[in-house]
Amino acid sequence: MEPILKGLGLLLEWQNILLIFGGVFIGVLVGALPGLSSPMAIALLMPFTISLDPIASIAMMAALYCAGTFGGSITAILINAPGAPPAVATAFDGYPMARNGEPGRALGLAAVASVFGGIFSLVIFIAATPLLAEVALSFGPVEYFGLAIFALSMLASMSGKSSIRNLIAGCIGVLISTVGVHLATGVERFDFGVSELTEGIHFVPVLIGLFAMSELLTQSSTLQDVVRVMSAKSLKLPTFAELKKLKGLILRSSGLGTFIGILPAEGSTVAAMMGYNEAKRWSKTPEKFGTGHDEGIVGPEAANNAAAGGAMVPTLALGIPGSGTTALILAALVMHGFRPGPYLITETPELVYAIFGAMLIANFAFLGIGLAGARFFSLVTFIPKRFLWPSVFIFSLIGSYAYSSAFFDVWVMLISGIVGFFMMRHGFSPAPLVMGLILGPLVEETFTQAMVIHDSSFFQFFESGVFIIFMVLTVISLSSPFWPKIFKKKSK
């Protein structure tokens, strides 16, 4: 009981409340701005939170994550420009509803579904995290290695253009994490005579480069794009009768979203698309989808926000990120000196409850901030790119410099950004690379420990039942991109 009170008590301090509301505001803002995203905002904010209270910083990032998912829906509905990938499915029916003269109603439905989805997943989050952590406490290095391999294999089914490229990006991320002194032997690896590299490559500048700089370069070729006229009017929350009609769908989508969120590497975008498809499949009026149907907004919105809460479960309980954004939150935990994984809940339980509280506050806060300011947030898309993106560069420059007051990190940020830009052009996503980078040390450490325990015999790993389960799941996960083809052939 004491950690719960301590964790939630932390949120009652005015500075922390201010940080959470700041996180919500930034989240909705970056969510609404096409090109900017919550992972980018978290990557940029991370170095500036070094001087802040660690728990409050993480709580702010969690709030930003929640709000960013909803923020993208505002512009998806009002101007058919999803501010973030999870909002793409919302635009299918949200924008037609806005064009039919009901933008306020579309926003209201999206907001209420998001809040329900968010709260549903938080209940699961607070119930499942300690349980999962308890199970994970019994894991040894072999089981943990199996879990980390399974998490990396999930990159194959992660939303992206190609499963193979996702896996390669993950490998590159893990390989980057091996740069620097090998802790077990003291051997310097891949430093190429550069003294700064002996410490390894700091992940913060890499994250900033991959998310902010590569997007800046992408945006440089869209300077002439004109945003279509928005149709924001006023907000209209759904009536009780409407909600009663939609309650089954909201519950189903929230459950689906939470489940997808809990799966390692899967995120809100997959949840939203599945939420939309399932809403259509279960609907009595599927022909109305795409024309501004209530269910077409509620389904993906409840699912994508539920995925945000769900993704926090493996992140905090196992130290395995549930999505690209939670990989950044995991990085922030490491940066602030926490020990992600099952020990987090035994060593600093108040942090988990503070995150829970912050996400709960965020869910209600974005309902207020997002809806009262819907018109404002849709107007921000009109900020000229010629001023918006130089500002992002300034933040990136200062952010990567601030991490260790070294210009070497600024170079790392820039090189990561340029390389990331060309990788993205050829179908490689930054999220798998980040997951690899964050999981890399865990994979190597557990592999080395397991090899020592089993006298260098990899086959002895299979004496562990849990390891076998993770390997089976890995095979299933790696083969998942081929399932649609196999099932299609069989049905023919």
Place this chain on the structure above:
Amino acid sequence: MSKQKQKLNPATNLVAGLVHKIDLIVASVIILAGAFMYYEATLFPPAPNILGDTLNADIFPKMLIVLMIILASIIPFEIKFMPEKIAKIDKDRSISLEPITWKTIVLLIALVSVAEFLGPMVTMFVTAACFPLVWGEKNYVRIAIYSVAFPLFVYLVFNKLLGLFFDPGVLQYLN
């Protein structure tokens, strides 16, 4: 092959009707980089005898590089088993890079190159003034206001409020 498939699978992208031309180059770059890293890993000194063979620093990176090379060698053939996805990638990369993107890359490299000498504060002013100009902004009053106001805002928030140290850089010569 249906018309739709032909459209997604342009013959111009294929070598001998089997391998994707651009992806062959992409895969070659990854494989060459992997081979170089593998060679580097072979140069790592062995772990002290007391630690045994298992703990050698090169084992894990080598395994990873081999896996990466195997995966990269599949890339040129991806078009055969997932043509729709590769068509999407082709659509994105078929648009040649605009001159402004190259100019931006040069500008970014130039700014980071001088950042250490100028210091973060002056670099921010220079960035805020140069970037909009390079990106074609013609309203000079707007640029002037932005180039002073935004860096000042960043300085006040991060230096004065959050206590972040800003290296004086070129400003130290003013005294």
